[in-house]
Every structure is written in C-alpha cells, then in structure tokens.
Amino acid sequence: MEMELMLALLIGILFTVGVYLLLRRSVLKLVLGIIFIGNAINLIIFVASGLVAGKPPFVTGQEPEPEMADPLPQALILTAIVISFGIVAFTLALKYKYFSLTNTDDLDQLTETENE
Amino acid sequence: MNYTILVIAFRYIRFILVFFSILTLFRGHNLPGGGFIGGLMASGAFIFQALALGVQSSKNSLRIKPSKLIASGLFLAILSTLPGFFAKGVFFAGTWVKIPLLFGATLKLGTPLLFDTGVYLSVTGVVLLLIFTLMEEWKWN
Amino acid sequence: MTIILLIIFLGAAGSLLIPRQLDRHKGILLSLLPLTAFVFYLIKGYHMKQVGPEITSIAWLPQLGLNITWLFDGVSLLFLFLVSGIGVLILIYSNSYMKHDEGRHRFYFFILLFMGAMLGLVLSGNLLVMFLFWELTSFTSYFLISFKHEYDKARQAAMQSLLITVMGGLALFAGILLLGQMGGTYELAELVEKGHLIRFHPHYFPALLLILAGVVTKSAQFPFHFWLPGAMQAPSPVSAYLHSATMVKAGIFLLARMSPIMGGTPEWKILVSLIGGLTMFVGAYLAITQTDLKAILAYTTISALGTLVLLFGIDTQLSVKAALIFLIVHAFYKASLFMVAGMIDHKTGTRDINLLGGLRRLMPKTTVVTVLALLSMAGLPPLLGFIGKELIYEAKIQTPGIASVVLILGVASNVFMVWVSAMFGYRTFFGKLGTTPKVANEKGWELLFGPSVLAFGSLALGLFTNSLGQLIELALSTVRAQPLHVEIHLWHGFNQVFLLSVITVAAGVFLFSIRQKLLPVLAKINSRFFAYRFADLFNRLLDNFVKFSKNKTAVIQHGYHRFYLMTILVVATAFVWFQIYVTRGWDIQYDFSPIPFYVLVLTLIMIFSALTAAFAQNRLTAIISMGVIGFGIALIYLFYGAVDLAITQILAETLTVVLFVLVIQKMPRYAKFSSRKSRVRDAIIALSSGSFVTILVLNALQIDYNDPISDFFIKNSLPGGFGENVVNVILVDFRALDTLGEITVLSVAALGVYTLIKMNKVRK
Structure with missing residues (x-):
C-alpha cells in the first residue's frame, strides 16, 4: 500500500464530499462544503510538495538536514488555515443574517436581491 | 451559569493560557510557535471564559476592545517594516539589535519579532471580535 | 509642440476657474489660446519649406512601440491652421452665442478639450497616439452633441454618434495594430518608407478594410452618414466647428496619412x-x-x-x-x-x-x-x-x-x-x-x-x-x-x-x-426609396440588441447560487478531464513511500467521517465528522514533520467547532430540500471533480523541482533571519509582506462580521 496514493484518495474523497455539500440548497451545508474543500486543498499543497516522514524544518546551520520536511508549503498552508477560519466565520455570519431576515435556510429563495 | 468553581478556575487557567501564548509567540522563531499560534491560543483562553461565564465577564477580563487589538496589531506590523527602510532603504528588511546579557549570552531583538507580535495581537483581536460579536448576537450567557 | 497642446488642455481646465466678473468676455478671452497656437504654427510653418518636417519624440512605452511622436509636416500644418484658426473664430462667436446659456462653462471646457484633442490628433506621428486622440475627439463630440441633455433627441443623437464613431474607432484600432505588425513600427515616418512592404503583405486587405471603417464612420460616409444630421442637435458653434470644419475631417486626415502607406x-x-x-x-x-x-x-x-x-x-x-x-x-x-x-x-x-x-x-x-x-x-x-x-x-x-x-x-x-x-x-x-x-x-x-x-x-x-x-x-x-x-x-x-x-x-x-414642380416628385421618390431612415433603422437595431441582452441575462443570471457553482465546476471538470485524457494523466510513475499502520487507520477513519458528513441527516453528526477530519489532518501534518501546521490546525479547528456550536443553537433543523434526482446528479458531478483532484495530486508528485526555492529559505534562515524555525522565519521575515496582507484580510473579515451583525440594530 502506498502512502501518497492513500492520501490522494483521501483528498479526492474530501473534495467530492465538499463539492457535493456545496451544491446543496442548505446554507449550513454550503459552509461545511467550504471547510471540506479548504482542508482538501491544504492537503493537496502538503502532499504535492513531497512527503517526508521525518524532522520538522528546524535548522541549526546553513545546510538542509537530510530527511527534513519542506518549510515553504508549510508556511503557505499555515496562513491558509487561519484565512479559512476567517472565511468560515464570515460565511456563518452571512448565513445567520440571511436566516434572520428570511427565516429560511434555503439558498433557492435567494434569487432576488432587490426586495426582501 | 455562574459556578463558583469555574470562576476561580478560569482566573488561573486564563492566566496560564495567556502566559503560554506569549511564550509561544516569542519562542516561535526557533521552536514551533509564532504569532498565529500564539494569537489563536490567547483568543482561545478568552473564548473558553466567555463560553463558561458569559461574554461580559470575558470582555471585562480582556480590558481592551478586540477592535483596538486588531488596530494595534496592524499598526505594530506596519511599524516593523520601517526600521528596515531607514537602515537599508528597503521596506520589510529584517533589522536586528543584539543586546549582550550576563554569562556571554546575547538577546537578539529584531523587527521580525515585532512583526510577529503584530500578527499575534491582530489574530487575537480578529478571533475575539468574530466570536464575541456572534455570541452577543445569539445571547450566549 | 507639447507645450502648445498642454496650454490648450490646461486652458480647458482653467476655463472653469475664470472669475465671474470676466464671464461676459469668456469666449474672447479663451480665443487667445487657439490664437497663440495659430501664431506659433504660422511662425514655425513659415520656415518649413527650408527646414523640412520636424519630428519630436518622447519615449512613453518604447517596448510596445508607443512613443509620443509629434510629426510636424505639410499635412499637419494644413490641419493645424484649420483647427486653431477656425477655433479662434468659433470661440469669439460663442462669446455672444452662448452668453445666456446656463451650461456655457461646460461648453467652453469641452470645446477646448476637443480643440486640444484635434490638434494632438493631427500632430501625432505615432499611430497609437493618434488613436488615443481620435477617441478623445469622439468623446468630446458626444458631450457637445448631448449639450442640451434635457432633450431626449439630443441624448439619442449623441449616443448614436458615439456608438458609430467608437465602433469605427475600434475597427481602426485593430487596423492600426495590423499595420504595426506588418510594418514593425507604429511611427508614421517609418511606415511611409515601408509602404511597398505593406502593400504586398497578405494582411494588407483586412487592414485596409478596418482602417477604412474608422474613416467611414468618423467622416460620416454612406451608409454611416446618418449620425451627422443627428449631431445637429449640438449648439451651432459646435456644428460649425466639429461637424463641418474639423472633427469629421479627421477621417480625411487619416486618408491623407494612409495614402503614402497604403494608397x-x-x-x-x-x-x-x-x-x-x-x-x-x-x-x-x-x-x-x-x-x-x-x-x-x-x-x-x-x-x-x-x-x-x-x-x-x-x-x-x-x-x-x-x-x-x-x-x-x-x-x-x-x-x-x-x-x-x-x-x-x-x-x-x-x-x-x-x-x-x-x-x-x-x-x-x-x-x-x-x-x-x-x-x-x-x-x-x-x-x-x-x-x-x-x-x-x-x-x-x-x-x-x-x-x-x-x-x-x-x-x-x-x-x-x-x-x-x-x-x-x-x-x-x-x-x-x-x-x-x-x-x-x-x-x-x-x-x-x-x-x-x-x-x-x-x-x-x-x-x-x-x-x-x-x-x-x-x-x-x-x-x-x-x-x-x-x-x-x-x-x-x-x-x-x-x-x-x-x-x-x-x-x-x-x-x-422649377423647384415648385420638382420637389413634390422628389418627395414621392424619397418616401419610396428612403422609406427606412437609416437613423431609425439604427435605433431599432440598438433596441433589439438591448432586448437580446436582457433575455440572455435572464437565462444566464438566473440567481440560483448552486447552479452558478455547478456551471463553474462542470466546465472546470470537463476541461481538466479532457487534458488528463489527452496526456494520459493516469500513468503515474513515482517512488511511493510505505504506509505506516496508524496513518492507514487514521486515513480510513477520515474517509469514513467524510462519507458520514455527506449523508448525515442530522447537523450535529455532520459537525462532528467535520471535526474528526480536521483533527485527523492535524495528525497527518504532525506525522510528516509539520509541527507548526499541526498546532495551528488544531487551534483553528477547535475555534471552528466552537463557532458551529454557537450557530447550531440559533439555526433551523438540518433541512433537506433537494429531490433524489438532483442528489444523484450532484453526486456524479462531485465524484468526477473529486477524482480529477486525486489524479492531479498524483501528477503533481511527479514534478521534479530542480532547484526548489525552499533551499534558499533553509540556507538563509539562521544566518539571515536569526531563526531556527524556518516556517516562522518565512512568515515573519522572508515573506512578511504576504503575512501583512493576510492579517489585513482577516481584520477586514472580522470587521465585516461586526458590521453585518451590529449595524442592522442601529437601523432598527
């Protein structure tokens, strides 16, 4: 069994579930879908840069140590995680606002923006 | 929800969490940690208090408004880009000051550290502002 | 050359600042501007026969062949005299004609702006610069025709002339680009020398057609002549200046310029x-x-x-x-x-x-x-x-x-x-x-x-x-x-x-x-042959176009959020699958690493929770599955040496769950809206997009970076950034600008939530 294959499969499934939830009419499911896709994409960056089951990227000198993880994707993902938290919070607030104005969770009711 | 034991416990737990978050922030340059992690931890402390004892209690303990935390964090982060500009003519260029301490050890202070502090403050402020706003709206007490 | 133009353009802006006391003599005062230009060109032109044409060039974007070149030769001299000379007379005339008009300040502004544009147009020695001025004259013409904008007719005529001249302008632009391709330059003086190359170039005919489209529309040639009578809605000085003496001659000017190149x-x-x-x-x-x-x-x-x-x-x-x-x-x-x-x-x-x-x-x-x-x-x-x-x-x-x-x-x-x-x-x-x-x-x-x-x-x-x-x-x-x-x-x-x-x-x-006898006959002929007036025809065409757009918009912009998403996803998926099919993307050759037992178990648990989340009937189940996956990912990070990531992921996941717990109280039940059919359809879309992502990940693994940028970060982290944690040094030192942007975005999101929720209360 190969590790990368397994993780790629996991990413695929996370993405599938994310897309499926994204296409639902319920806003809550939409938010969940965003979270799933966000996680899947973070993992894509992580896996695509090559997996090294080894030391974290801490250096003591100038030379990269053998078996050291790549620091760059980690820095990318770290910011992405925090950003997606912000997005989720914002979407939830929007969802709440939407719910409190229309009293429904159904996205299909949102076709008109002009009048409530 | 006003349990005495929680009130007393949180006084210490919050203190410990905030202390560790600051520690995480400063050791972040050499060990796991940094502004993002520290900021999330610090906000976590206040959020748990808010969950247990109500938003108002948490706000009182915080003493400063979350929005002001955001502002000061961004201000610090931008401020930290200026020394590099004046010293090397390039914004964001890291500039370091070495302060010799006792026993031959040196304390290295640099603009990246200042920048990270800015990140720490703004992340704390952002998370707290988000969650306090939502909690107040949903009357979590 | 440049200075005179600047004087005219600044004069246009300055005309708005003329004090009220001088208002009565505004036109005469402003006529000094073109008079200066006229005298300047007269003096310069007097020596032209001895000195020859004068070319001055200012580099603007030389990489694109775009220079501000002034070509001062016989043709430009002729037009410069007309534009500035008649300009003087028109401004003097306007002084009386526009005296009691409310909008006279606007009028003077636009007519001077036009004057500057027209002078720039006839002076341009670079086709791209000429095009800029060409369009500027169309714009100022629009504002002058619609001068009495309270009348429906004036607005309509202005719109019509703008549409026609701008469409022609676009064609002209394409023609200019083709010409530049053929000649390798946009400088008129150089193009003239390459005329024989251009005339035998395979692209000659399309370029000629496009440029002629510009000429025909601007100079009101049949069958685009009808905008010119419509333009008579403008005040008379404008008709005299733009629509007879100067602007409509821009097409003629272009012909004169093109004649040695393409003629x-x-x-x-x-x-x-x-x-x-x-x-x-x-x-x-x-x-x-x-x-x-x-x-x-x-x-x-x-x-x-x-x-x-x-x-x-x-x-x-x-x-x-x-x-x-x-x-x-x-x-x-x-x-x-x-x-x-x-x-x-x-x-x-x-x-x-x-x-x-x-x-x-x-x-x-x-x-x-x-x-x-x-x-x-x-x-x-x-x-x-x-x-x-x-x-x-x-x-x-x-x-x-x-x-x-x-x-x-x-x-x-x-x-x-x-x-x-x-x-x-x-x-x-x-x-x-x-x-x-x-x-x-x-x-x-x-x-x-x-x-x-x-x-x-x-x-x-x-x-x-x-x-x-x-x-x-x-x-x-x-x-x-x-x-x-x-x-x-x-x-x-x-x-x-x-x-x-x-x-x-x-x-x-x-x-x-014998007109008394002739005119009724002519009227009869006209009513038969010109039953459709071109202007009306054009307006009807325009109306139909707008109607067509509205219908199209109603179809495409239906307002259903999930169908927007579906469109994007289906198109993207189709393209990527096509690419995968073409390149045989499923052949993966890679040296896979072995799978440790507990990571295998972890992955299986996560797959199970993902599927649970998809089919959950109950929101708590969905949220718990989401949490399991989040923490599972954190463990994967941890296993593969990303300590910072793992910590961040755990903290963020905790906060997300807290958020959801807060939401769940105030929200309705986990509603189920869609029918079985649409669920199956969505599942198919989701599966095809998820599977291409899997293949993409495996393909990405195959890419071998010869010189990853990470090496630089690793090498310089300690000596340059004084930090052992490379991830943190990247965040706060190497790529600090990105991080600054990120915390700004976060702050905006937080403030957005704050306003979203708090502001409504103020209104209530």
Whole structure:
C-alpha cells in the first residue's frame, strides 16, 4: 500500500464530499462544503510538495538536514488555515443574517436581491 | 451559569493560557510557535471564559476592545517594516539589535519579532471580535 | 509642440476657474489660446519649406512601440491652421452665442478639450497616439452633441454618434495594430518608407478594410452618414466647428496619412472612390429636400466629405491636390454658413426655411457674407470654391478607368449643390419677409466676425492664390511622399472643365427655378426609396440588441447560487478531464513511500467521517465528522514533520467547532430540500471533480523541482533571519509582506462580521 496514493484518495474523497455539500440548497451545508474543500486543498499543497516522514524544518546551520520536511508549503498552508477560519466565520455570519431576515435556510429563495 | 468553581478556575487557567501564548509567540522563531499560534491560543483562553461565564465577564477580563487589538496589531506590523527602510532603504528588511546579557549570552531583538507580535495581537483581536460579536448576537450567557 | 497642446488642455481646465466678473468676455478671452497656437504654427510653418518636417519624440512605452511622436509636416500644418484658426473664430462667436446659456462653462471646457484633442490628433506621428486622440475627439463630440441633455433627441443623437464613431474607432484600432505588425513600427515616418512592404503583405486587405471603417464612420460616409444630421442637435458653434470644419475631417486626415502607406493599390482605388462617390451623391441629393437650415448644411457637409474621400480614392497627384484645396475651401464656407445659420436661429427663433425670408432688409451685412460663402459653395468665380471645383472636375476627368461614372456623379452632385446654395440664400434672405418668432437684428459683432473673416478669406484666397499654393505644396509633397511644386491659378482658361462648370451652374439655377414642380416628385421618390431612415433603422437595431441582452441575462443570471457553482465546476471538470485524457494523466510513475499502520487507520477513519458528513441527516453528526477530519489532518501534518501546521490546525479547528456550536443553537433543523434526482446528479458531478483532484495530486508528485526555492529559505534562515524555525522565519521575515496582507484580510473579515451583525440594530 502506498502512502501518497492513500492520501490522494483521501483528498479526492474530501473534495467530492465538499463539492457535493456545496451544491446543496442548505446554507449550513454550503459552509461545511467550504471547510471540506479548504482542508482538501491544504492537503493537496502538503502532499504535492513531497512527503517526508521525518524532522520538522528546524535548522541549526546553513545546510538542509537530510530527511527534513519542506518549510515553504508549510508556511503557505499555515496562513491558509487561519484565512479559512476567517472565511468560515464570515460565511456563518452571512448565513445567520440571511436566516434572520428570511427565516429560511434555503439558498433557492435567494434569487432576488432587490426586495426582501 | 455562574459556578463558583469555574470562576476561580478560569482566573488561573486564563492566566496560564495567556502566559503560554506569549511564550509561544516569542519562542516561535526557533521552536514551533509564532504569532498565529500564539494569537489563536490567547483568543482561545478568552473564548473558553466567555463560553463558561458569559461574554461580559470575558470582555471585562480582556480590558481592551478586540477592535483596538486588531488596530494595534496592524499598526505594530506596519511599524516593523520601517526600521528596515531607514537602515537599508528597503521596506520589510529584517533589522536586528543584539543586546549582550550576563554569562556571554546575547538577546537578539529584531523587527521580525515585532512583526510577529503584530500578527499575534491582530489574530487575537480578529478571533475575539468574530466570536464575541456572534455570541452577543445569539445571547450566549 | 507639447507645450502648445498642454496650454490648450490646461486652458480647458482653467476655463472653469475664470472669475465671474470676466464671464461676459469668456469666449474672447479663451480665443487667445487657439490664437497663440495659430501664431506659433504660422511662425514655425513659415520656415518649413527650408527646414523640412520636424519630428519630436518622447519615449512613453518604447517596448510596445508607443512613443509620443509629434510629426510636424505639410499635412499637419494644413490641419493645424484649420483647427486653431477656425477655433479662434468659433470661440469669439460663442462669446455672444452662448452668453445666456446656463451650461456655457461646460461648453467652453469641452470645446477646448476637443480643440486640444484635434490638434494632438493631427500632430501625432505615432499611430497609437493618434488613436488615443481620435477617441478623445469622439468623446468630446458626444458631450457637445448631448449639450442640451434635457432633450431626449439630443441624448439619442449623441449616443448614436458615439456608438458609430467608437465602433469605427475600434475597427481602426485593430487596423492600426495590423499595420504595426506588418510594418514593425507604429511611427508614421517609418511606415511611409515601408509602404511597398505593406502593400504586398497578405494582411494588407483586412487592414485596409478596418482602417477604412474608422474613416467611414468618423467622416460620416454612406451608409454611416446618418449620425451627422443627428449631431445637429449640438449648439451651432459646435456644428460649425466639429461637424463641418474639423472633427469629421479627421477621417480625411487619416486618408491623407494612409495614402503614402497604403494608397495606390486597386483595392484602395475602388473601395475608397466607391464610398466617396456614393456619399457625395447621396448627401447632395438629400440636402435638397431638407427645410431646416442646419440639416441642409449637414447633408451638404456629407456630400463634401464624400467628395474628399473620392478624391483620395482616385489617388492621382491632381486629385490629391484638388482634395487638399477643397478641404480648405469647404472648411471656410461651411464653418461660416453654419455660424450664419446659428445666428439666424438665434435672432429669429427658427431655422425653418419655410418660415424665413426677406432677411436682407433686417440683416444686410449678414446677407453679403452669406452670399459670398454660398457662391463659394456653389463654386463660382472669383471665390476659392471655384478653384476647388475646377480642380475637382479636372481630377475626375483624368480618373483612369471609371472616369465617366465618377464624372456624372460629380456633375450631378455639383448641380444639386448649386441648387441648394441658391435655395439657402434665396429662401432666407430674399423674397417676402417671413413670419418668425422673433424680429431679427444684427447686434453683436462677435456673431458676424467669424463668418465674415471666413467668407472674405475665401474671396481673398481666390484672388491671391500664392500663399495658399505654398501651403498646398507642403501638404501635397507629404501625401505623395515626393517633393512637388504647386501653383494655383484662379483662371484656367476656356476648356472642357470650364464648360462643365458653366453647365453645372446653369443646370443648378434651372432646377432651382422649377423647384415648385420638382420637389413634390422628389418627395414621392424619397418616401419610396428612403422609406427606412437609416437613423431609425439604427435605433431599432440598438433596441433589439438591448432586448437580446436582457433575455440572455435572464437565462444566464438566473440567481440560483448552486447552479452558478455547478456551471463553474462542470466546465472546470470537463476541461481538466479532457487534458488528463489527452496526456494520459493516469500513468503515474513515482517512488511511493510505505504506509505506516496508524496513518492507514487514521486515513480510513477520515474517509469514513467524510462519507458520514455527506449523508448525515442530522447537523450535529455532520459537525462532528467535520471535526474528526480536521483533527485527523492535524495528525497527518504532525506525522510528516509539520509541527507548526499541526498546532495551528488544531487551534483553528477547535475555534471552528466552537463557532458551529454557537450557530447550531440559533439555526433551523438540518433541512433537506433537494429531490433524489438532483442528489444523484450532484453526486456524479462531485465524484468526477473529486477524482480529477486525486489524479492531479498524483501528477503533481511527479514534478521534479530542480532547484526548489525552499533551499534558499533553509540556507538563509539562521544566518539571515536569526531563526531556527524556518516556517516562522518565512512568515515573519522572508515573506512578511504576504503575512501583512493576510492579517489585513482577516481584520477586514472580522470587521465585516461586526458590521453585518451590529449595524442592522442601529437601523432598527
């Protein structure tokens, strides 16, 4: 069994579930879908840069140590995680606002923006 | 929800969490940690208090408004880009000051550290502002 | 060169700052600007014959071949004189004409802006810069036509002219780009030398068509002529300036510029002269049946523009010479006639020739001026118009190939012109005194100043042709791209051409005398052949286009969020799958690493929770599954050496769960809206997009970075950034700008949530 294959499969499934939830009419499911896709994409960056089951990227000198993880994707993902938290919070607030104005969770009711 | 034991416990737990978050922030340059992690931890402390004892209690303990935390964090982060500009003519260029301490050890202070502090403050402020706003709206007490 | 232009443009802005006390003399004050320009060009142009053309260039974007080049040669000199000289007269005229108009400040601003644009246009030595000024003239024209924007008609006419000229402008731009491709430069001076290359280039014909589209629309050639009569909604000074003397001549200017580069080929000759000939005839014919003074003049302008285009299409030395002279002739008499028409409108309150008449007694000076200008238009000696017409006839007779057709059309148009001139003069100034809303007078010297300068100028230039000859010589040498000598004589002797002139005038006068019988017949013909007026047709086309867009928008912008997402996903998935299929993306060759037992278990748990989340009937289950996956990912990070990531992920996941727990209380039950069919459809879409992501990840693994950027970060982290944690050093030092952007985004999101939730309360 190969590790990368397994993780790629996991990413695929996370993405599938994310897309499926994204296409639902319920806003809550939409938010969940965003979270799933966000996680899947973070993992894509992580896996695509090559997996090294080894030391974290801490250096003591100038030379990269053998078996050291790549620091760059980690820095990318770290910011992405925090950003997606912000997005989720914002979407939830929007969802709440939407719910409190229309009293429904159904996205299909949102076709008109002009009048409530 | 006003349990005495929680009130007393949180006084210490919050203190410990905030202390560790600051520690995480400063050791972040050499060990796991940094502004993002520290900021999330610090906000976590206040959020748990808010969950247990109500938003108002948490706000009182915080003493400063979350929005002001955001502002000061961004201000610090931008401020930290200026020394590099004046010293090397390039914004964001890291500039370091070495302060010799006792026993031959040196304390290295640099603009990246200042920048990270800015990140720490703004992340704390952002998370707290988000969650306090939502909690107040949903009357979590 | 640049300074003069800057003065005009700054003058446009400065005109808004003129103090109220000087308001009464604003036009006269501002006329000093073009006067300065005129004198400047006069002095510079005086030495041109010795010095030769002058090219000044300022690098703007040299990589794109875009330089601000001023080409000061014979052709530009001719146009510069017209634009600045007539500009002076127009501004003086406007001083009186616009005196009581509310929007006069706007008027002066735009007319000066136009003046600057037009001067820039004729000075441009770089095609791209020329295009910029070209478009600027279209814009200012739009604002001037819609000057009385409270009237529906004015807005409509302005829109129509803008659409037509801008569409032509776009075509012209494409043509310019093609030309630049063929010649390898956008500099006019260099293009002229590469003319033979361009004329035999395979892209020559499309480029010619595109450039001609620009000319045809700008210079109101058939079948796009109809915007020009519509543009008569503008105040009279604008009609006199933009829509007869200068802007509509921009197309002619372009032809003059293109003639040495693209001219001389059969395509050029046939196309250009065909368009010009048709326009010349149609314009003159339609002019007869008009009753509005300005409409009459507009149609004769169309005819004159057609004549000019025709002459450039004939493309012989004689025809170009005739065109250049006729350009001046036309600008002189047409500008003065427009100013007179405006003046009559101003003084009597009407422009309808059926109401006017006998103004000779009330406006004697105006009558003299008008008659002079009309004689020039009819082409009678000793005015400049006579020289122009004689030369045109001569050129037409010598037209190789299609001489007879061109000649017949030309004579017919000129007969109509004589007729129109007679009608214009007779119906307005002679006969019985008409009943007009206001009783006319001649007060205000400014109104008559411009027309008289131009009318007597026609007379003077007709008698003393020497100075004109100098100017024409410079311009002609530029257009023909060879040094030539020009002498102009008023009197050509009794020859074939003179005979034609006599016939023309006689026929014109004869037709005028029997007009009472002719006009009803013409009206009948018109109602049959011109049942569809082009302007109406155009408007209907526009309406249909808008309707079509609305329908299309209603289909595409349906407002259903999930279908928007679905469209994006399906299209993206289809493209990626196609690419995968083409490149056989499923063949993966990679040295996979072994799978540790507990990671395997972890992954299986996560897959299980993901599937649970997808099919969860209950929101708590969904949220818990989401949490499990989040923490599982954190463990994967941890296993593969990403400690910081793992911590961050755990913290963020905790906060997300807290958020959801908060939400869940205030939200309705986990609703189930969609039908079984749509769930199956969505599952298929989701599966196909998820599977391509899997293949993408595996493909990404195969890419071998020779020199990953991470090596730089690892090497410099400790010596440069004084940090052992490379991830943190990247965040706060190497890529600090990105991090700053990120915390800014976060702050905005937080403030957004805050406003979203708190602000509504204030309103309530």
